Amino acid sequence: MTVIVKKTTQLIAGIIFLYGIYIILHGHLTPGGGFAGGVILAGSFILLIxxxxxxxxxxxxxxxxxxxxxxxxxxxxxFLALSGLLAGVNVFFANWLPHGTPGELLSAGILPLYNIFVGIEVAASILTIFLALIIFKEEVLK
Amino acid sequence: MEVAISVITIFMILGAIYAIHARDILSAVIAGGIVGYSLVICFLLLQAPDLAIVQIVVETITLIIMVAVVLDSSRVEAYSRFDRRAWITAGTAVVILLVLFWFLRAASSHLAPFGESSLRMADAYINGAVERTGSVNLVTGVVFDFRGYDTLGEATVLVTAVLGVLTILRINGKKKLT
Incomplete structure (x- = not known):
């Protein structure tokens, strides 16, 4: 690609990455969440590649x-889903952390943790599929 | 709003029909993109921003991957001749379509008017959900609290899909590579 495309993606990719993190962290407050934010994170990597x-x-x-x-x-x-069993609530997928005030960033108990790790999982999955398509094509060419 | 959604749905149907009949596979992939992006506008009109965000990003990435795949392989579609066996296939398709339309007509007479919910479960989820889950975004509350099993299943399906992709695409073993 030309220098213009490379420089523009260099400037934009970081902002896209931050936006994905914002979508994941605010998943329990605004529209979005782990799945949407994870795909946006993968999108910033794919843009750079x-x-x-x-x-x-x-x-x-x-x-x-x-x-x-x-x-x-x-x-x-x-393990987060199982942690309800270990924390003494004896319910799978129990929201056992304190709920806090609804509307604040640190609220909703265990839900933000689910959002963060599902986000990492989705981002890594999409990126792995994209990388696999490139890598194994070059393997054939060699 | 019903008019707008009907117009967008007609566009989606036209795009899907063109995608089937296009002679160039690259234009078929792009015509398939019409369906996805029209769906984004439908979700926004129906006030579902959660779904719209996921749909627009996934559609873009899928389009990139599909275009990459088409550019690396053939762009010409292989056609089969229309012989006597094709008449049987076409007849079966028409019969199945007629039966499906009959079911749709029978079922739509029992539905509530557009925009009015008729689900009893929805009230149980919506009333007091903020107090019970502590999450202001009701969708996250339902996805990770009430329907936690579903979400775990979805995440597991994604991991399994990646494992399948890696297994199918890998030609040399991993030990040879490094």
Missing amino acids: LAWGSDFLHLVREEQGSTLYENLAILVVL
């Missing part, structure tokens, strides 16, 4: 990292 082209070894390392984070995040979501 499309504009800057693919360096093969770098992409392989990135794919290993995203696979790891995807699997860790889904495990953490499962």
